[in-house]
Amino acid sequence: VQMGPRNFLAIPYQSIPVSITVEGANILTRSLMIFGQGAMRCHPYLFDELQLLQSEDKESALKEFDTLFFKHLGYTFNRGAKAFIAGYV
Numbered sequence: 001v002q003m004g005p006r007n008f009l010a011i012p013y014q015s016i017p018v019s020i021t022v023e024g025a026n027i028l029t030r031s032l033m034i035f036g037q038g039a040m041r042c043h044p045y046l047f048d049e050l051q052l053l054q055s056e057d058k059e060s061a062l063k064e065f066d067t068l069f070f071k072h073l074g075y076t077f078n079r080g081a082k083a084f085i086a087g088y089v
Contacts, residue, residue, distance in 0.1 A: 045072040 003010050040047050047066050052068070055061035 044075060045069075 001072060019027045040050075049072065050069050052065045
């Protein structure tokens with residue numbers, strides 16, 4: 001946009017994309033937070049894994065985390081295999 005001395009629309013035009021971007025970012029951020037919270041609560045292992053990261057007893061938390069992590073991997077491969085088979089049939 002040319003910012004000549006007689007261009008009275010240049011400054012309002014330059015301010016419009018900023019307001020649209022900011023408003024869109026707020027809606028997107030809120031949506032992603034809601035989705036993330038739902039995914040965290042619905043997953044069978046993820047919430048417990050993250051709780052173990054905040055545990056005071058690091059040695060026992062690490063053993064529990066390893067158990068949960070391998071269950072998490074098994075769950076992931078199980079869901080992937082079921083999705084592949086359902087798509088194939």
